[in-house]
Amino acid sequence: MASYILALDQGTTSSRAVLFDQHGAMVGSAQHPIRQIFPQSGWVEHDPRELWQTQLSAAREVLAQCRVSASQVRAIGVTNQRETTVLWDRATGLPLMNAIVWQDRRTADYCGQLRELGYANLIAEKTGLVIDAYFSASKLRWMLDHVPGARQRASRGELAFGTVDSWLLYKLTGAHVTDASNASRTMLYNLHTQQWDPDLLALFDIPPSLLPALVDSSGVIGHSHAELFDAAIPIAAIAGDQQAATFGQACLQPGSSKNTIGTGSFLLMNTGSRPPASPHALLSTVGWCIEGHSTHLIEGSVFMAGATLQWMQQGLGLVQEIGQIEQLAMSVDDADGVVLVPAFSGLGAPHWDPYARGTILGLHRGTTRQHIARAALDGIAYQTVDVLRAIEAASGIPLRELRVDGGGARSNLLMQLLADALGIPVLRPANIETTALGIAQLAGLGAGFWSGLKEIESHWQADACFTPAISMDQRKRALAQWQEAVRRCANWANH
Numbered sequence: 001m002a003s004y005i006l007a008l009d010q011g012t013t014s015s016r017a018v019l020f021d022q023h024g025a026m027v028g029s030a031q032h033p034i035r036q037i038f039p040q041s042g043w044v045e046h047d048p049r050e051l052w053q054t055q056l057s058a059a060r061e062v063l064a065q066c067r068v069s070a071s072q073v074r075a076i077g078v079t080n081q082r083e084t085t086v087l088w089d090r091a092t093g094l095p096l097m098n099a100i101v102w103q104d105r106r107t108a109d110y111c112g113q114l115r116e117l118g119y120a121n122l123i124a125e126k127t128g129l130v131i132d133a134y135f136s137a138s139k140l141r142w143m144l145d146h147v148p149g150a151r152q153r154a155s156r157g158e159l160a161f162g163t164v165d166s167w168l169l170y171k172l173t174g175a176h177v178t179d180a181s182n183a184s185r186t187m188l189y190n191l192h193t194q195q196w197d198p199d200l201l202a203l204f205d206i207p208p209s210l211l212p213a214l215v216d217s218s219g220v221i222g223h224s225h226a227e228l229f230d231a232a233i234p235i236a237a238i239a240g241d242q243q244a245a246t247f248g249q250a251c252l253q254p255g256s257s258k259n260t261i262g263t264g265s266f267l268l269m270n271t272g273s274r275p276p277a278s279p280h281a282l283l284s285t286v287g288w289c290i291e292g293h294s295t296h297l298i299e300g301s302v303f304m305a306g307a308t309l310q311w312m313q314q315g316l317g318l319v320q321e322i323g324q325i326e327q328l329a330m331s332v333d334d335a336d337g338v339v340l341v342p343a344f345s346g347l348g349a350p351h352w353d354p355y356a357r358g359t360i361l362g363l364h365r366g367t368t369r370q371h372i373a374r375a376a377l378d379g380i381a382y383q384t385v386d387v388l389r390a391i392e393a394a395s396g397i398p399l400r401e402l403r404v405d406g407g408g409a410r411s412n413l414l415m416q417l418l419a420d421a422l423g424i425p426v427l428r429p430a431n432i433e434t435t436a437l438g439i440a441q442l443a444g445l446g447a448g449f450w451s452g453l454k455e456i457e458s459h460w461q462a463d464a465c466f467t468p469a470i471s472m473d474q475r476k477r478a479l480a481q482w483q484e485a486v487r488r489c490a491n492w493a494n495h
């Protein structure tokens with residue numbers, strides 16, 4: 001009887017379940033969208049119960065659709081939007097409030113105070129992170145300070161904190177665990193000791209009893225509750241979605257890199273068995289931890305990429321379907337001087353400005369929605385250039401090509417604009433669900449379904465290669481205009 005690996009990919013905009021066969025080929029998938037809750041400007045929340053219910057429904061659906069029984073599933077791997085913070089009651093399993101999503105900026109002022117108090121070097125040295133509202137620590141502190149009674153209950157050991165992986169693992173198995181790839185995004189994990197850091201817990205005023213236990217990214221962690229599927233299934237991997245995508249893109253050697261264009265855009269380079277010495281304005285993060293050995297990555301995180309197109313569809317009502325933005329943008333030769341900086345949630349790497357806001361410059365009477373659509377795609381590409389240049393400077397390794405995946409990789413025009421802006425070839429794999437593939441591979445390795453990295457690498461196949469088609473001069477001019485636009489949107493929310 002054939003057997004399979006089931007990947008659960010809880011992303012920012014949807015919960016997906018993808019089934020893979022013995023060859024690493026996708027045999028089916030199911031997906032449910034997630035409600036985005038915006039209580040105030042700069043705040044973004046998800047309902048944790050919805051994250052779980054949509055994830056469970058997607059898992060059940062893909063099994064039913066493919067007529068695969070739970071006993072045929074050798075292992076489940078869980079991957080997730082990172083940093084997003086959940087706080088729940090250990091006794092009832094109920095969340096105390098909505099999850100605070102990674103894009104949420106409510107703790108920007110508190111993070112600014114930490115920077116002013118001179119904690120930037122200490123935090124960078126211990127965690128590899130830049131002080132920013134992006135990470136979980138300040139979000140968890142906010143919850144403890146704002147949910148009535150939470151701090152007292154936390155100090156009595158009644159509450160549990162987790163990123164979305166922990167929350168899903170808790171619902172699947174009852175265990176309260178996370179792995180180093182997710183822990184390294186909390187700002188509470190020490191990259192060098194590979195443990196939660198007591199000094200940081202004290203700094204953020206977080207009781208250690210809230211924290212999940214640390215487990216390997218690959219290896220059997222537990223089994224799903226029998227009543228969830230028609231048999232208990234081993235859970236054999238956990239990893240943050242960007243790290244899983246790096247694995248799924250077969251970036252297994254130092255120097256290899258990928259960019260995922262989903263809600264945000266995340267460029268990661270493998271730096272081997274040690275954290276990079278000086279990540280500059282980038283992040284040093286754990287890729288995956290197998291048998292206690294961590295592989296490290298350097299990362300540039302951009303907060304709004306594909307989400308810019310969602311805003312154009314849902315916020316502006318410019319198009320019915322996101323795919324139509326590409327058609328609009330293709331009907332003009334260029335953006336005709338319009339530049340769109342998608343700083344809707346501030347700017348991440350390498351600018352780190354929580355008070356920057358989205359900007360459209362260069363409008364004139366002849367500007368059409370086609371030009372604005374084109375400028376939106378350009379803006380997604382130019383943000384990647386800023387990050388790629390910073391990664392090259394930090395690592396000393398010039399990139400010769402870039403592997404790209406995520407929902408944005410569906411757009412051929414965006415892939416071409418990216419190659420034009422970067423000046424290097426952009427490779428799109430046959431399976432752009434590389435996040436799901438990567439976590440399936442980690443689970444397959446952990447459950448002994450696949451023999452090792454050699455077999456895993458053979459799963460990667462190219463679908464298309466986009467090569468730069470503009471001159472160096474054109475690129476230079478476009479990027480200079482972009483840099484100027486970024487400068488002008490800086491600190492906008494404080495004006």
Ligand SMILES: Nc1ncnc2c1ncn2[C@@H]1O[C@H](COP(=O)(O)OP(=O)(O)O)[C@@H](O)[C@H]1O
Binds near residue numbers: 012013261264414
């Ligand atoms: N045809 C398309 N062209 C460009 N972008 C697209 C297209 N289809 C989807 N997207 C973008 O992909 C993003 C979703 O990608 P996905 O990898 O599913 O993200 P996430 O994991 O963050 O939920 C959306 O923000 C959407 O704008």
Ligand SMILES: O=P(O)(O)OC[C@H](O)CO
Binds near residue numbers: 080
């Ligand atoms: O849900 P995604 O794919 O946009 O990924 C979100 C990132 O993990 C945030 O750090």
